[in-house]
Amino acid sequence: MQSLKEHSQSLSNSNGQIARMRFLSIIALFGIVLSGMFSIPQPLFGQDAKKKHPQKANRLVNESSPYLLQHAYNPVDWYPWGTEALDAAKKQDKPIFLSIGYSSCFWCHVMERKVFENEEIAKFMNEHFICIKVDREERPDLDEIYMLSLQVYFQLSGSAQGGGWPLSIFLTPTGEPIAGGTYFPPEDLPGRPGFPSVLNQLNDAWNQQKPAVQRTATALSNEVKRLSQPPSFSEGGAVNLKDVQNSIESVLTHYDPVDGGFDFNPKVPDKPKFPVPSRLMLLQSQIARNAENSAELAQKLDKTLDEMGDGGIYDHLGGGFHRYSTDREWLVPHFEKMLYDNAQLAEVYAEAYERTRKKRYREIAEGIMQFVLNEMTDKGGAFYSALDAETDGIEGQYYVWSKEEVQSVLNPNGYRYFAAVYGLDQESKFEQGYVLHLSRPVAETAQQLGLPAEELETRLSRMRAELLKKRLTRKPLRRDDKILTSWNGLMIRAFARTGKILQRQDYIEHANKAALYLLSTLRDREGRLLRTAMNDKASLPAYLDDYAFLVSGLLALHDATGEEKWLNTARLLTDNQINQFWDRDRGGFFFTSHDHESLIARTKSAYDSVIPSGNSVSIQNLTKLASLTGDSIYAKHAQQTIDAFASQFRQSLGSLPYFAMATQAFLISQGNQSVPNGAGNLFAGGVSAPMDPKPETPKESPIIVGLAPANPDSLKDAKASPRGFFGLDSVTAGGTVPVAIEITIAEGWHINANPAQPDFVIPTELKIAGESKLKLSKIQYPKGHQFKLEGIDQALSVYEGKVLVKALLHVPEGSQGEIPVKIQLQSQACDSKSCLAPKRVVLQGSIKILPAGGVQPKPINQTIFREATPK
Numbered sequence: 001m002q003s004l005k006e007h008s009q010s011l012s013n014s015n016g017q018i019a020r021m022r023f024l025s026i027i028a029l030f031g032i033v034l035s036g037m038f039s040i041p042q043p044l045f046g047q048d049a050k051k052k053h054p055q056k057a058n059r060l061v062n063e064s065s066p067y068l069l070q071h072a073y074n075p076v077d078w079y080p081w082g083t084e085a086l087d088a089a090k091k092q093d094k095p096i097f098l099s100i101g102y103s104s105c106f107w108c109h110v111m112e113r114k115v116f117e118n119e120e121i122a123k124f125m126n127e128h129f130i131c132i133k134v135d136r137e138e139r140p141d142l143d144e145i146y147m148l149s150l151q152v153y154f155q156l157s158g159s160a161q162g163g164g165w166p167l168s169i170f171l172t173p174t175g176e177p178i179a180g181g182t183y184f185p186p187e188d189l190p191g192r193p194g195f196p197s198v199l200n201q202l203n204d205a206w207n208q209q210k211p212a213v214q215r216t217a218t219a220l221s222n223e224v225k226r227l228s229q230p231p232s233f234s235e236g237g238a239v240n241l242k243d244v245q246n247s248i249e250s251v252l253t254h255y256d257p258v259d260g261g262f263d264f265n266p267k268v269p270d271k272p273k274f275p276v277p278s279r280l281m282l283l284q285s286q287i288a289r290n291a292e293n294s295a296e297l298a299q300k301l302d303k304t305l306d307e308m309g310d311g312g313i314y315d316h317l318g319g320g321f322h323r324y325s326t327d328r329e330w331l332v333p334h335f336e337k338m339l340y341d342n343a344q345l346a347e348v349y350a351e352a353y354e355r356t357r358k359k360r361y362r363e364i365a366e367g368i369m370q371f372v373l374n375e376m377t378d379k380g381g382a383f384y385s386a387l388d389a390e391t392d393g394i395e396g397q398y399y400v401w402s403k404e405e406v407q408s409v410l411n412p413n414g415y416r417y418f419a420a421v422y423g424l425d426q427e428s429k430f431e432q433g434y435v436l437h438l439s440r441p442v443a444e445t446a447q448q449l450g451l452p453a454e455e456l457e458t459r460l461s462r463m464r465a466e467l468l469k470k471r472l473t474r475k476p477l478r479r480d481d482k483i484l485t486s487w488n489g490l491m492i493r494a495f496a497r498t499g500k501i502l503q504r505q506d507y508i509e510h511a512n513k514a515a516l517y518l519l520s521t522l523r524d525r526e527g528r529l530l531r532t533a534m535n536d537k538a539s540l541p542a543y544l545d546d547y548a549f550l551v552s553g554l555l556a557l558h559d560a561t562g563e564e565k566w567l568n569t570a571r572l573l574t575d576n577q578i579n580q581f582w583d584r585d586r587g588g589f590f591f592t593s594h595d596h597e598s599l600i601a602r603t604k605s606a607y608d609s610v611i612p613s614g615n616s617v618s619i620q621n622l623t624k625l626a627s628l629t630g631d632s633i634y635a636k637h638a639q640q641t642i643d644a645f646a647s648q649f650r651q652s653l654g655s656l657p658y659f660a661m662a663t664q665a666f667l668i669s670q671g672n673q674s675v676p677n678g679a680g681n682l683f684a685g686g687v688s689a690p691m692d693p694k695p696e697t698p699k700e701s702p703i704i705v706g707l708a709p710a711n712p713d714s715l716k717d718a719k720a721s722p723r724g725f726f727g728l729d730s731v732t733a734g735g736t737v738p739v740a741i742e743i744t745i746a747e748g749w750h751i752n753a754n755p756a757q758p759d760f761v762i763p764t765e766l767k768i769a770g771e772s773k774l775k776l777s778k779i780q781y782p783k784g785h786q787f788k789l790e791g792i793d794q795a796l797s798v799y800e801g802k803v804l805v806k807a808l809l810h811v812p813e814g815s816q817g818e819i820p821v822k823i824q825l826q827s828q829a830c831d832s833k834s835c836l837a838p839k840r841v842v843l844q845g846s847i848k849i850l851p852a853g854g855v856q857p858k859p860i861n862q863t864i865f866r867e868a869t870p871k
Helices: 004-011 014-030 066-070 083-092 106-116 119-128 140-156 195-208 210-227 241-252 277-288 294-310 339-356 359-375 403-409 412-422 442-449 453-471 485-502 505-521 544-561 564-581 614-629 632-644 646-651 657-669
Strands: 096-101 130-135 167-171 177-181 530-534 537-541 720-726 730-732 736-745 750-752 765-768 775-780 785-787 796-799 802-810 818-827 839-850
Touching: 066 106, 066 130, 083 096, 083 130, 096 106, 096 140, 106 119, 119 195, 140 167, 140 177, 140 210, 177 195, 177 210, 195 210, 241 277, 241 646, 241 657, 277 294, 277 339, 277 657, 294 339, 294 359, 339 359, 339 485, 359 485, 403 412, 403 453, 412 442, 412 453, 442 453, 485 505, 485 530, 485 544, 505 544, 544 564, 544 614, 564 614, 614 632, 614 657, 632 646, 632 657, 646 657, 720 818, 720 839, 736 750, 736 818, 765 775
Parallel strands: 096 130, 730 839
Antiparallel strands: 096 167, 167 177, 530 537, 720 736, 736 802, 750 796, 765 818, 775 802, 785 796, 818 839
């Protein structure tokens, strides 16, 4: 969905100017002047939020959406979106009032209490309008179309207003937009008419000048249809790596040098700031690829991650991030918590930890995961959607503290420490109480308090637990318990990726459980995905995002486990996605399937907002599938998707960060190496590795662990665990096959590099085990990094985390059938205090021998062998 700035650019062409002139001439006829009434007022804290439910429920009582059920006892005669409502509007010749929101939307709650609970306002609405209520999370297609309609309305009428929720828009009986806004107050305020005035104005216009109103709606609809599709012409030709670099530079122009973040406008420095995870992921992928400006990118990214993690936008007691910051400093958040934000940010912080080994990043990633497991996980293993921001009509009340409350929980000395660290010794910047935040680094506070930093950390951990226990006695927040396929796909990916990076098998098991739930519950009889589930009952057809995000999660699970079932399922779902959503004329994916309900427009976009677009994620998925399966059809669809959005990308470089990241991965996979491809991370930035250039390789999964420990029990409690891979599925007699040994090293431990430094330590070493005519050559040991031990003058060269040793395996002439392979890995694990005894692990497997001149060996495990293999 385009921003107003992007709409302004789109409307600057001749067609847009004509549309605007026609629109202005039409609205002048009947005087719908709604400008000035869409600005959101200051929060009305302290108002009585108790609902006065009448005995009679409206039609929403039969819905499953928590948001719709919140309105089931309004005096407004609400309809859910559907044929009953649309037919009633046509039959009664009434305009439609469409209200779109979501369960954790603060201003949606305010408008419900002050407008939709008002008997007099509801009576007028019921008499003159067909009133429809929509959950934007269940029906993102309606939300996208009518939010775009609102933005076009603002743009064409010359308003500087922006979109938001609640989305309040008036439609003709056929669903064409007339006019709209966001929050409307219940009565007229200075410079801002109230909702009753708006209702009267629209009703009079419809009854007295209906032809003019309908012409307005048609003009709006035509512009919405035009903007729902990306422009087809691209002046620069195919997207290249220079375009990707331009996109990165565009993101950097929004960097805040004072408080971090890439959503900053120096002309409006104090406006709300969003994390925008896609931008963080793009920059992190560049650092992982060792781009020329990696040092600059790392400094700006880490500054942002530090400020966010220290600020009030992060929940320092319960873990997890709030929706966004209302200020520049990340201090006072908008307190709702969304599953999709936390899924993406968990992955960002885990990968930042993998890159920097900064303990704080790991703590934040694990804090997010613990929050999700504690408060957002269904008994079946899937994940809920959101936590509300308000308690009894007061936003943030559940999370904030008074000094007296904290003092009542902690002892005086503990309070003094806690207050110094979390800002209670300063003036509160939020009128409802203190938002806990790290006002200064813990080490700095420890020095001022005369305590060792580790001791202060230990005390703070206990105090946070005590305060969290106290917070749990407060009135619980409302939770949106619906399970959305797309958001669950993001969370499955996050658990799988974070589990692999942090070596948390429990996280991978949670991803596994959630994936099984979705695949067993959220599919119809034909195997097609469904959008949402409540109480194990699934409904509504899936959208592009549901397919793309779930496939991304399954591919991450495959990467974390090596289990072929996840790759096979990802491939099956992607094939279904292509059949249902692919634009056969212009390439790329529509947001809705080919047999979806017909609306005033069918959107197709690659804009990445708080959630990446389905097209951007699909490019990433297709690239990875092409690499893993060797099937060229996936590479073809990835290329055509990139081509479909080339113009959109170049017109709004900073608005498609995930698209840029996925496109770069695809271009590199096709052999374009003008941007360096870092060797340190097999899935740098979560993007796939280059695929093998051969177009026709087996359609079955080529990812195979070919060499496993001969004695698995010997690895119990081991600090360095290996597994091996072949680069070919077979080998001709007398030929060679690439091999790779992946070594996973436990957190806090290292093994000595090869060559060893100093030379008296035992190096990591690979060789053929036992009596065998097989030979290893061209063994490539990764470069170690320096590790300083107290009492030893010379630094050690060591491996930590995960390393890959590669070599060529020579098969003797005359070999036939299947030949056994045994390779021995020698290593010695040490921590900062001691070393374990050297360990020799034998990895065993076998490889098929092909006769010379016959079928040729086929590449497998190309993700593992993405670097140049020794020759």
